[in-house]
Amino acid sequence: MASEIAAAPVAALPKRKRIAGVIVTGHAFQHMYADGFLVLLPSIYDAFGLSGVSAGVLSAVRQGSAGLLTMGGGFVVDMFSGRRGLLLSGSLFLMGFGYLLVGAAPNYAFLLLALTLGSATGSFWHPVGLGLLSMTFPANRAFVMSLHRSAGSLGETVTPLFVGLVLAVITWREVLLGGFVLMTVVSIVLYVVLARLGLQQASTATRGVRQQLGELGHLLRTETALRPLLLVSGLRGMADRAFIFFLPLFIAEGLREMDGDVTTARIAFVVGYHLVVFSVLGIFVPPVLGALADRIGRKPVMIGVLIGSMVPLGLLSVYPSVGVGFTVLIALLGMFRFAVANLTQAGALDLAEGKHLEGSMVGLLWGNNALFGSLSPVIAGILVDRLSGGNAFAVIFPYSLAMNVLALVAAFWLPSMGGRRARPAASS
Numbered sequence: 001m002a003s004e005i006a007a008a009p010v011a012a013l014p015k016r017k018r019i020a021g022v023i024v025t026g027h028a029f030q031h032m033y034a035d036g037f038l039v040l041l042p043s044i045y046d047a048f049g050l051s052g053v054s055a056g057v058l059s060a061v062r063q064g065s066a067g068l069l070t071m072g073g074g075f076v077v078d079m080f081s082g083r084r085g086l087l088l089s090g091s092l093f094l095m096g097f098g099y100l101l102v103g104a105a106p107n108y109a110f111l112l113l114a115l116t117l118g119s120a121t122g123s124f125w126h127p128v129g130l131g132l133l134s135m136t137f138p139a140n141r142a143f144v145m146s147l148h149r150s151a152g153s154l155g156e157t158v159t160p161l162f163v164g165l166v167l168a169v170i171t172w173r174e175v176l177l178g179g180f181v182l183m184t185v186v187s188i189v190l191y192v193v194l195a196r197l198g199l200q201q202a203s204t205a206t207r208g209v210r211q212q213l214g215e216l217g218h219l220l221r222t223e224t225a226l227r228p229l230l231l232v233s234g235l236r237g238m239a240d241r242a243f244i245f246f247l248p249l250f251i252a253e254g255l256r257e258m259d260g261d262v263t264t265a266r267i268a269f270v271v272g273y274h275l276v277v278f279s280v281l282g283i284f285v286p287p288v289l290g291a292l293a294d295r296i297g298r299k300p301v302m303i304g305v306l307i308g309s310m311v312p313l314g315l316l317s318v319y320p321s322v323g324v325g326f327t328v329l330i331a332l333l334g335m336f337r338f339a340v341a342n343l344t345q346a347g348a349l350d351l352a353e354g355k356h357l358e359g360s361m362v363g364l365l366w367g368n369n370a371l372f373g374s375l376s377p378v379i380a381g382i383l384v385d386r387l388s389g390g391n392a393f394a395v396i397f398p399y400s401l402a403m404n405v406l407a408l409v410a411a412f413w414l415p416s417m418g419g420r421r422a423r424p425a426a427s428s
Contacts, residue, residue, distance in 0.1 A: 015197045015198060016136050018197055019132070019136070019194065019197050019198075020132070020133055020136055020137070020144065022190070022193055022194060022197065023088070023129045023132060023133060023148070024133075024144075024147050024148050024151045025151060026088060026092070026125075026129070026186075026190050027125065027129060027148050027149075027151040027152045027155070028151040028152060028154045028155035029092060029155060029182075029183070029186045030091070030092060030095070030122060030125045030152065030155070031151075031152035031153070031155035031156050031159075032155045032156075032158075032159045032179070032182075033095065033099055033118065033122065033159075033179065034152070034155070034156050035156040035159060035160045035244070035275045035278075035279065036156075036159035036160055036162075036163045036175075036179070037099070038160070038244065038245070038247070038248045038271070038275060039159075039160045039163040039164050039167070039248065039268055039271050039272045039275065040163065040167075040172040040175065040176075040268075041055070041058075041245075041248045041249065041271075042248055042249065042252040042264070042267050042268065042271065043167070043171075043172040043264060043268070044058075044111075044172065045249065045252075046264075047172075048107075048108050048111065050108075051381075051385060052380075052381040052382070052383075052384035052385040052392070052393075053378065053381040053382060053385055054108065054381075055245075055246075055249065055377075055381060056245070056246075056377035056378040056379075056380060056381025056382075056384075057112070057377075057378060057381075058111070058112070058115060058245075058377075059241060059242075059245040059374075059377035059378075060374040060375065060377055060378050061112050061115050061116055061119070061374075062115055062119040063119075063241055063369070063370050063373040063374040063377075064370045064371075064373075064374035065115070065116040065117075065119045065120040065123075065370075066119040066120055066122065066123030066366065066370060067123070067366045067367045067368075067369055067370020067371065067373070067374070068120070068367060068370055069120035069121070069123055069124055070123045070124060070126055070127055070362065070363045070366035070367065070370075071363040071364060071366060071367030071370070084128050084132060084194075085190070085191050085194035085195055086191060087124065087128045088125060088128050088129060088190060088191075088194065089187040089188070089190045089191035089194070090121075090124075090187070091121055091122060091123075091124040091125040091128070092122070092125070092183050092186055092187040092190065093183060093184060093187040094117070094118075094121035094122075095118050095119075095121050095122030095183060096118075096179055096180040096182070096183025096184060096187075097117070097118075097121075097180060097183075098114055098115070098116075098117035098118025098119070098120075098121055098122070099114070099115075099118040099176050099179055099180065100176055100177060100179070100180035101113075101114035101117065101118070102114040102115055102118060102176055103172070103173040103174070103175070103176030103177055104173070123366060126362055126366060127358075127359035127360075127362040127363045127366075128359065129148065130145065130148065130345060130349070130358070130362045131349075131358030131359040131362060132358075133145065133148055134346075134349040134352075134353075134358045135358055138353055139294070140291075140294055141294065141346045141349055141350065142289075142290035142291070142293040142294045142298065142342060142343060142346035143287060143290040143291045143294050144290075145290060145342045145343075145345050145346045145349075146286040146287040146289065146290030146291075146339075146342045147287050147290075149282075149286055149338045149341065149342050150282070150283045150284070150286055150287055152338075153279045153280075153282040153283045153286075153337075153338065154279075154283050156275065156279040156282075157276050157279040157280050157283060158276075160271070160272035160273075160275035160276055160279075161269075161272045161273060161275075161276045162272075163175055163268070163272055164265075164268040164269040164270075164271060164272025164273065165269065165272070167264070167265055167268040167269075168265040168268075168269075215355055215356070215357055216357060216360050219351065219352065219355060219357060219361075223351045224415070225347070225351065225414060225415050225417060226348070226351060228410055228411075228413040228414050229344055229347050229348060229414060229417075230364075230365070230368045231407075231410040231413075232302065232340070232344060232407050232410045232411045232414065233340070233341065233344040233365055233368060233369055233372075234368050234369055234371065234372030234373070235372065235403050235404075235406045235407035235410060236306070236340045236341070236344075236403070236404065236407040237341075237369040237372050237373040237376070238372045238373060238375070238376035238403040239309075239313075239376075239399075239400040239401075239403035239404045239407065240337065240373075240400070241373040241374075241376045241377055242376045242377050242379070242380035242396050242399055242400055242403075243396050243397075243400040244278075245377045245380075246377070246380055246381075246384070246393050246396045247271075247274070247275075247278075247330075247396065248271040248275070249393050250320070250391060250393035250394060250396065251267070251270055251271050251274055251322055252267045252271065253391045253392075253393055254321065254322040254391055255267055255270060255322065257391060258322070270322075274327065274330055277327055277330050277331045277334065278330050278331065278333070278334035278337070279334055279337075280331070280334070281331055281332075281334050281335035282334050282335060282336075282337050282338055285335045285336070285339070286338055286339045286342055289301055289305065289339045289342070289343075290339075290342055290343070290346070293343055293346065294346075297416050297417060298343045298344075298346060298347045298350075298414070298417040299411065299414045299415070299416055299417060301339075301343060302339075302340055302343045302344075302411050302414070303408065303411050303412070305336045305339040305340055305343070306340065306404060306407055306408040306411055307408065308335075308336050309333060309336045309337075309404050310401060310404055310405065310408070311332070312329040312330075312332040312333040313333060313397060313400055313401040313404060314401055315329050316329050316330075316333070316397040317397040317398040317401055320391065320394035320397055340407070344365060345362065345365060347414075347417045348361040348362070348364070348365050349361055349362070350417055376403070379399075380395065380396055380399055383395045383399060384396075
């Protein structure tokens with residue numbers, strides 16, 4: 001079914017590189033809550049008297065609500081392709097407001113509702129931002145996906161250590177209040193800058209629901225690569241979601257075993273430090289892997305990344321103890337953390353190229369990952385609660401390794417994607 005949209009393509013905008021730069025930079029702020037919230041998790045765990053399962057439900061809510069809104073949001077973005085600047089800035093503002101409500105939560109039920117709002121609205125950034133980047137640089141799709149993700153990693157690197165430090169002087173609730181003030185300022189600046197760069201005039205076209213569903217249904221029926229791609233993305237997401245969510249609780253329990261009088265501030269600092277270590281190599285390595293995938297294809301790079309991730313996960317499974325060796329392994333694992341997500345996003349957008357389905361494909365990936373990823377922390381939480389003796393949170397390491405192995409098996413079913421198939425980029 002041919003698309004009838006007549007819109008000025010983003011690639012034709014005279015300031016497309018500046019627009020892409022603003023989107024990549026904004027993603028760093030969008031990800032400040034990702035790992036920054038995890039530094040607050042031990043304090044929240046204690047404040048609400050959570051168990052492994054109830055903590056896992058928090059992660060399930062974050063992942064599930066984010067994926068569901070992104071899936072629906074991607075569909076809507078493709079139907080109404082104007083007002084992208086408003087959508088991006090609104091996403092940041094509402095995310096900050098949702099987490100402000102988390103800081104005001106009087107009970108566990110309110111906490112879940114506030115997390116739903118903060119996570120869901122923040123995730124709306126992705127179908128808009130990634131869709132724009134994909135259309136702007138089709139020949140370097142995996143590379144720009146990786147740059148976008150690296151900016152997110154930068155936000156995840158700076159924020160945890162900062163949060164760990166300020167928790168020594170203010171409460172976790174006050175941290176979230178400060179975050180809301182910052183997000184309000186950033187969202188206003190973002191909207192003004194993108195409007196001045198002409199993004200609001202990039203397209204004002206609309207497409208009916210029937211036509212949009214027809215285009216998407218045709219893609220799902222004809223592109224056989226999509227199913228194994230979704231499976232790889234979902235299984236890898238299961239490994240990552242359980243790992244990153246329970247890692248702070250594993251570190252906190254390990255510190256308490258070594259020192260029964262350890263303070264909350266000390267726990268927050270050590271957790272923040274390890275989250276920084278986990279993120280820092282993820283800033284620099286994924287763009288290199290993305291550029292390589294643009295040259296030789298998505299599949300071989302994806303398989304290499306999955307194999308590379310198995311080594312530190314395997315060692316962590318037999319060496320689950322907080323120390324120097326643990327920190328080194330966390331750093332090595334973080335080097336590959338988002339590389340698979342970048343490549344699956346690039347692969348999905350390869351399939352959507354020229355069909356005006358960029359937002360829908362990003363939404364489909366996030367919805368798929370929400371289905372897989374939201375279940376994963378709950379499963380891991382059940383395993384934690386069933387174990388006794390020692391640090392039960394150590395189960396996340398062999399669990400994540402098993403999910404990564406399954407993702408590797410699924411990756412071998414992928415056809416060749418990307419590489420020389422990519423079209424040349426539009427001239428700037």
